[in-house]
Amino acid sequence: MSLQLEIVTPEKRVLSETVDIVVLPGSEGELGILTSHVPLVTALKPGELSYTKAGKTESLAVGTGFVEVSGDKVSVLTDMAMGEGDxxxxxxxxxxxxxxxxxxxxxxxxxxxxxxxxxxxxxxxxxxxxxxxxxxxx
Structure with missing residues (x-):
């Protein structure tokens, strides 16, 4: 099974992908999210958000915001999300x-x-x- 990861900034939708795992900087520390994670809403702290898809891990620098996990969907609303090339x-x-x-x-x-x-x-x-x-x- 997999997760639907959505990352949105005020300017645009940065990412909409089906992934295997998401690791992000939550308000209480680093948070790993797998399929069937318990529903939650938490604050996002500036740091590194990484996700793995088909064995390949990608990373983004993210700013402050919020994360909602519901069902097999992870929604990230943040003021900044940048890949290495950006x-x-x-x-x-x-x-x-x-x-x-x-x-x-x-x-x-x-x-x-x-x-x-x-x-x-x-x-x-x-x-x-x-x-x-x-x-x-x-």
């Missing part, structure tokens, strides 16, 4: 440097929404670099 390493490194500099300036304001936004930007950039660098180092 990632501009230099641009991501520059964005990461800007975000880290901004974070240093916000450290004294630990409860602000801006601080949470900057931390999320850093996590998204790190996820993209992880995907890009792992793929290019092979």
């Amino acid at each position: 990632i501009d390493e230099k641009a991501v490194e520059e964005a990461l440097a800007r975000a880290q500099e901004r974070l240093e300036n916000l450290k004294h304001d630990t409860g602000s929404e801006e601080l949470a936004m900057v931390q999320a930007m850093i996590q998204k950039s790190m996820a993209q670099l992880h995907i890009k660098r792992r793929r290019t180092s092979i």
Whole structure:
């Protein structure tokens, strides 16, 4: 049996595939989903989402969002989903440097929404670099 994986961003449907397994960064840690998984809804954290189809594993860098598992369908609603080919390493490194500099300036304001936004930007950039660098180092 298999799973129907749907990944949607505000801009487009990124993926609609039948897959064997999905592994994603959930709010409580890494979550593996197989056929007949218990229904659930959870928050998606920035990181790596991978899926396996016919023995081949693919990975995407994902941002924040939500995941719904119902029956044999996994729906991922996220603000970012990028494959290795979509990632501009230099641009991501520059964005990461800007975000880290901004974070240093916000450290004294630990409860602000801006601080949470900057931390999320850093996590998204790190996820993209992880995907890009792992793929290019092979």
